[in-house]
Amino acid sequence: MLNSFLNAEQGTDALFRLRRRSFLSQLGVGFGSIAASSLLARNSLAKDAGLPAGITGEKAPPHLPAKVKRVIFLYMSGGPSHLETFDYKPELDKLDGKEMPSSFTEGQPIAQLQGKALKVQGHLSKFSQYGENGTWISEFLPHHQRIADKICVIKSMVTEQINHDPAHTFMNTGTAISGRPSMGSWINYGLGSECDNLPGFVVMTSVGGRNPQPIAARQWAAGFLPSRYQGVEFSSSGDPVNYVRRPPGVSEDLQAKLIESIRGLDKHRNQFVDNPELATRISAYELAFKMQSSVPELMDMSDEPQSMLDRYGAKPGDGSFASNCLLARRLAERGVRFIQLYHRGWDHHGGLVKYMNTCCSLTDQPTVALLEDLEERGMLEDTLVIWGGEFGRTPMFQGKGGAGRDHHIKGFSLWIAGGGIKPGISHGATDELGYNSVEDVVHVRDLHATILHQLGIDHNRLTVPYQGLDMKLTGVEEARVVNEILV
Secondary structure (H helix, E strand, O other): OHHHHHHHHHOOHHHHOOOHHHHHHHHOOOOOOHHHOOOOOHHHHHHHHOOOOOOOOOOOOOOOOOOOOEEEEEEEEOOOOHHHOOOOOHHHHHOOOOEOOHHHHOOOOOOOOOOOOOEEOOOOOOEEEEOOOOEEEEOOOOOHHHHOOOOEEEEEEEOOOOOHHHHHHHHHHOOOOOOOOOHHHHHHHHHOOOOOOOOOEEEEEEEEEEOOOOOOHHHHOOOOOOHHHOOEEOOOOOOOOOOOOOOOOOOHHHHHHHHHHHHHHHHHHHOOOOOHHHHHHHHHHHHHHHHHHHHHHHHOHHHOOHHHHHHHOOOOOOOOHHHHHHHHHHHHHOOOOEEEEEEEEEOOOOOHHHHHHHHHHHHHHHHHHHHHHHHHOOOHHHEEEEEEOOOEEOOEOEEOOOEEOOEEOOOEEEEEEEOOEOOOEEEOEEOOOOOOEEEOOEEHHHHHHHHHHHOOOOOOOOOEEEOOEEEOOOOOOOOOOOHHHEO
16 A cells, blocks of 8 residues: 555656545545544644644634634524523413414414414413513523523524424524534634644533434534534543544554654655645544543543532533533633534423423533533633524424424524623514514524624634635625624
């Protein structure tokens, strides 16, 4: 194999054009190191790119004064009901069991209720007001009640995709077209990582609730951006990252020599064929080498007091949302730029009360513990925390093993907190039944523009030429920064 590689350096055009994947697989790289592909040796690569040491973003420095350094997205996968969390509608209870007015639904996209008799479903939880501004919060979220003055609840969200997978793709990439870069990848592309021994974009998942559909890895993919900016999925049980552990019988010195040899081959190859993906893959070896010590240290929570574990409700290694929240704080402390925690189980077509109790019992306490923990450590002021799913649920009844609600895209809620966000407010509103967003509407693209803005990125200026367009996270359609929620 090595001889054929050297012959290519000396020989034919055909071998000069050797496909990247074939070349890498012959070198033994393959896809085993994909988990580390977002990890770069910051200073050496920054120097090669003419950037200041410590910056790996290809578009650094930021366009605007940055209010935050990092993002933690608490992603409630499946679509939590805004009508059982933050959006209280007295009229909904008055019309409970009655026919849904056709003026709301005629000609509107409905997922699984299409062609059925539509009956209004009243709230399945009691609401009360909390905090100085009287934020409405459901009894399903008792811990959230004490952070009413810390969060900004956006009640007027809208999206464009009514089924789970394309809706996830839209929330994560700004388009329903598969293969586009995810938000975390765009952010890493623009700013780079502050950490040289962990990925800049980490994803963790947990399960609990009804019908936990799988989450495709393309939700954190880099798309047409260099692959080093993609998200890396960590497991909170077993080995956190596949294939990073040193193989049996391979010493540290031997591994270091192997990495140095591969790097030498790569430099020689790039004298003839300039391929940035080669540099990315070989750098992955170097950083995987560093991860062999940094990842076990990250995952070892023996330095966390029992009181902290109890606060989150975390049992290290159990794969729970609570443990993932504590790991998210530890990742944030170490400079990881974008952290995304998926909790799968919020698809409540039926048995809504039962499964809301399940999901909230697993996520409410750790979510609040994370926010309070960040604040106490002085980190909330430079961290953006988001809580929400891909869409909301209908005001109409759907019963599959008890009252439930269908998918809904015309109006739903999420909250955002942290640096530069007005705390303790509600923004926007849906109509009297919680069907349509009618006041200060916030599109998913507007949310993306606002997140980038808080990181110091102008969403219109972070672009990449692709297929004849200057592609960006917010797409070619109009998007705006939601200035009304900013300090």
